[in-house]
Amino acid sequence: xxxxxxTEDSTGSRAMERPSTSPHWGCTPWQELxxxxxxxxxxxxxxxxxxxxxxxxxNATQGKDVxxxxxxxxxxxxxxxWYRGERVDRSQLILQYETNSQRVTExxxxxxxxxxxxxxxxxxxxxxxxxxxxxxxxxxxxxxxxQASGQFRVFSELPKPFITxxxxxxxxxxxxxxxxxxxxxxxxxxxxxxxxxxxxxxxRIVLTKDNRTLTLLSVTRTNKGPYGCETQNPVSTGRSDPxxxxxxxxxxxxxxxxxxxxxxxxxxxxxxCHAASKPPAQYFWFLPRRPQQSTQVLFIPNxxxxxxxxxxxxxxxxxxNLSRATIKNIVVIEEIxxxxxxGAIAGAVTAALFGVALVATLGYFLFRTRTGRSSVxxxxxxxxxxxxxxxxxPSDSSSFQAQxxxxxxxxxxxxxx
Numbered sequence: 001x002x003x004x005x006x007t008e009d010s011t012g013s014r015a016m017e018r019p020s021t022s023p024h025w026g027c028t029p030w031q032e033l034x035x036x037x038x039x040x041x042x043x044x045x046x047x048x049x050x051x052x053x054x055x056x057x058x059n060a061t062q063g064k065d066v067x068x069x070x071x072x073x074x075x076x077x078x079x080x081x082w083y084r085g086e087r088v089d090r091s092q093l094i095l096q097y098e099t100n101s102q103r104v105t106e107x108x109x110x111x112x113x114x115x116x117x118x119x120x121x122x123x124x125x126x127x128x129x130x131x132x133x134x135x136x137x138x139x140x141x142x143x144x145x146x147q148a149s150g151q152f153r154v155f156s157e158l159p160k161p162f163i164t165x166x167x168x169x170x171x172x173x174x175x176x177x178x179x180x181x182x183x184x185x186x187x188x189x190x191x192x193x194x195x196x197x198x199x200x201x202x203x204r205i206v207l208t209k210d211n212r213t214l215t216l217l218s219v220t221r222t223n224k225g226p227y228g229c230e231t232q233n234p235v236s237t238g239r240s241d242p243x244x245x246x247x248x249x250x251x252x253x254x255x256x257x258x259x260x261x262x263x264x265x266x267x268x269x270x271x272x273c274h275a276a277s278k279p280p281a282q283y284f285w286f287l288p289r290r291p292q293q294s295t296q297v298l299f300i301p302n303x304x305x306x307x308x309x310x311x312x313x314x315x316x317x318x319x320x321n322l323s324r325a326t327i328k329n330i331v332v333i334e335e336i337x338x339x340x341x342x343g344a345i346a347g348a349v350t351a352a353l354f355g356v357a358l359v360a361t362l363g364y365f366l367f368r369t370r371t372g373r374s375s376v377x378x379x380x381x382x383x384x385x386x387x388x389x390x391x392x393x394p395s396d397s398s399s400f401q402a403q404x405x406x407x408x409x410x411x412x413x414x415x416x417x
Contacts, residue, residue: 053137053150059234062156066127070120070148074141080120081138084109086149088138095122129154153234155187161231161240170219171320172249179214181229181240193228193242221249221278250277251315256328263332269300269307275315275324286312308332 049072056067070080078099084092093107095116104116113125120139124131134151166178181190190211192199199205199214204223206215216223226242254275263269273296275281283296288309290300300307308331316323 051137051139051146051148053135053148055150055152058152060127060152060154061235062129062154063126066124066131066152066154068122068124068135068137068150068152070137073120073139074146077120077139077141079140080116081140082114082116082122083107083136083138084133086134086136088136088147094135127154129156155233155235156185158185158188158231158233158236158238159183160238161229163227163229163240163243165243165245169246169248169319172220172247173218175219177216177219177223177245179216179227179229179243181212181214181231184212185231185233187233189232191230191232193230194225196228219245219247221247223247248278248317248319250320251275251281251317251322251324252277253324254281254283254313254315254326256311256313256326261329261331263303263330265304265332265334266302269298269303269330271298271311271313271328272296273298273313273315273326277315277317279317279319281315281317284314284316286314303332305332305334 051073052071054069054071056069060066068082080097080099081088082094082096083089084094090107092109094109094114095107096105097103097116097118097120098105099118102118113127115123115125117123120137122135122137132152132154134149136147136149138145138147161181161183164180164182167175170177179192181192192207192211192214194200199207204217206217207213214227214229223245224247225244227245228242229240231238252275254273257272257274271285273283273285275283283294285293285295285298287293287298288311289306298311298313309329311328311330312325313328314323314325
């Protein structure tokens with residue numbers, strides 16, 4: 001094979017011709033640039049992914065297991081070390097694993113609930129709240145090391161909440177009620193419901209900073225509920241059974257029915273009295289020329305002319321100690337179709353004037369006193385007319401005197417208005 005060209009000298013012998021090119025053996029400039037780029041590429045090492053830790057799950061339930069998985073571990077790793085906290089500290093060593101010998105060494109922070117795997121992951125069984133926090137892994141690769149930190153949190157599974165009240169029987173417009181969502185637990189969010197809906201904005205509803213306690217200022221009958229509370233943390237949710245407030249109120253001004261006021265002689269008079277009240281009201285009737293009656297429905301058969309007059313119904317609430325009264329004027333007339341006789345007209349006018357005078361007196365009383373919290377039963381016992389025999393009831397003046405003594409302390413409205 002001919003490697004180099006040969007020339008003849010003056011003696012005729014052939015001599016080997018030396019190459020006239022440089023020692024690069026004929027490389028062009030662009031070939032030199034390509035060679036330089038290749039060398040740079042060879043010496044530029046690829047950037048490896050960063051070592052990371054992932055907790056599964058991050059928010060753990062007390063008593064469950066947590067796995068700390070390691071990602072982007074070098075292929076030539078020779079060992080792992082797990083530490084409690086965010087730094088490498090021999091006093092916080094949990095476990096050490098050597099990949100070649102598969103040897104596991106326990107550290108000062110080791111407990112029987114922890115286990116390390118050949119891929120570097122750390123398993124914590126039956127975690128407790130004190131296990132929450134940071135953990136650090138330290139990897140060894142030849143003479144190089146790397147480390148990464150991760151964390152998780154442990155929460156208790158919440159028990160079913162329940163509601164307590166500082167006043168089980170509040171009174172309307174008088175008492176305030178404080179409701180508490182129990183039990184009190186750390187890292188818990190509290191929410192309240194009324195009638196199955198979120199609480200409305202109201203100046204009469206006050207919540208503590210943590211929302212655990214709800215205060216109703218000066219309750220009314222519309223505040224009875226039902227109320228419910230909800231507790232929540234990152235791993236569980238609980239909802240209480242609803243409760244309803246037993247609010248005492250009333251009585252409201254009673255109404256007397258039917259609305260009719262004119263009755264013919266010989267008919268039956270039946271009047272019913274009703275007042276909104278909790279607990280239910282007690283009812284008392286004060287009648288002209290008849291003894292008082294403790295009944296809600298008043299019934300007088302075969303009425304006569306002298307039965308006309310002012311009928312007073314008194315409603316009393318024993319819990320709130322309040323009483324309200326209403327007057328109804330009854331007129332007994334002898335003729336309806338053919339006109340009224342003079343006597344009947346005079347009786348009707350007299351009854352009407354008496355009712356007007358009584359209403360005026362009661363109006364003055366209402367102006368002087370706005371509440372009726374005085375005891376009624378004492379006056380009723382003190383001024384109750386004696387039981388009369390048929391046809392011999394107490395006089396008009398004694399009945400009117402009893403009414404005056406009673407109404408001196410009780411708000412009264414004419415005919416339920």
